[in-house]
Amino acid sequence: MTVLRRDELAGFLRTRRARLRPAEVGLPEGVRRRTPGLRRQEVAQLAGMSIDYYIRLEQGRGPHPSRQVLAALARALLLGRDERAYLFRIAGASPPEPIGPSREVPPGLRHLLDAMTETPAYLVDAAYEVLAWNRLATWFVGELSAVPAEERNMIRAMFGRAVPESHWNDPEALRFARTAVADLRAAYGRYPADPAIAGLVTELLGVSPRFAALWAEHEVGERRPTVKRVPHPELGPLEFECRVLHVPETDQRLIVYVPAPGSPTAAAFRRAGERVRVGPDAES
CATH class of the missing domain: 1.10.260.40 (lambda repressor-like DNA-binding domains)
Known part of the structure; x- marks a missing residue:
């Protein structure tokens, strides 16, 4: 004290x-x-x-x-x-431990997502539950408004049964997964009383040997940027940097797909943005 x-x-x-x-x-x-x-x-x-x-x-x-x-x-x-x-x-007391990660979306972040019309972006909490997203992100994460909120978890999708084994032949995909698991372990330590994080870890340990192997390494740390190469069925081959921006006041992460300026991927994002601009904004 x-x-x-x-x-x-x-x-x-x-x-x-x-x-x-x-x-x-x-x-x-x-x-x-x-x-x-x-x-x-x-x-x-x-x-x-x-x-x-x-x-x-x-x-x-x-x-x-x-x-x-x-x-x-x-x-x-x-x-x-x-x-x-x-x-x-x-006041001479130790601060109380947070019970769980914040799942409230600050209005400013929602406005920021809506304003990013040529950049796919979405917001996740510390357990990687998707909280909000922009229209361009639906080209990559799907139309999440049709998915129950409790099923919008990026790490669960990353290690789900539907992911082919060939996906893990990509070193960047493996590095992306490794840093995500390290970030999840950090949240697991910050929120020991949160049943959602504990339940997610228990579930994935039981269904995904690859997750179990990464979890057993006990790596702890926040996400680092990675380069992703995606053969998109409509936009063609894409290459962009996946930036994970920490939001300190809510302990959330803004995940943004950033193409190199003037690149074919930037042009593809621009065309996709023009196609969805007339549609309604997506939100959680």
Whole structure:
């Protein structure tokens, strides 16, 4: 346990309270608000504590707040993941372990996907469940809107029974799979209480000897870019870099297929984008 930093805690609570509007937490705006943000009694009400206790926290006084009190304050003040961890640390407590990976798609990422009209891209969580995608990505991952959400897992598809053995003759395909398994093991360590990740690992260990062999190597690490060569049935032979961009605030990955500028693959993506541009945007 770290040391309680009362002044830092008091200042942090005051600034987080001041940034919130009543409507954001389900309270009426009212009138006669002389200062921006919530009132102290409103935060105390939302957190389920006495106004006197909360005032003492903002004044750098009072007892050492319990983990339950800190969790209630984090909910009341709508703290993000980093802010929540910071609150616990300055209050002299270790941050709570995350229960599972975030599966909520931030609006900004959804807008970014929609704006990428000539680049296939999709968003996955730490367990590689596909959360959102753009229209061009459907040329590679299929029309996922017709697939139940619990079946949209890229690693399950990668090691599924339908994958031919010849697929693994490609060194880049094998490297892609190896880094994906290493990334999944890292998530397995970060979210030990998540049943979805544990269930996926157990399932694949039972049905895929290749997954079991890679899992047994105990490699841990985030994904690295790889070059993919795909003989697409409609677009022809394609070559592009598969970029995996980590989204820190949600622990998600934005997977983007990036062709070399001016390449035949870039031209093929452009033509495909023109064909789907008139269709509706895909989303989870």
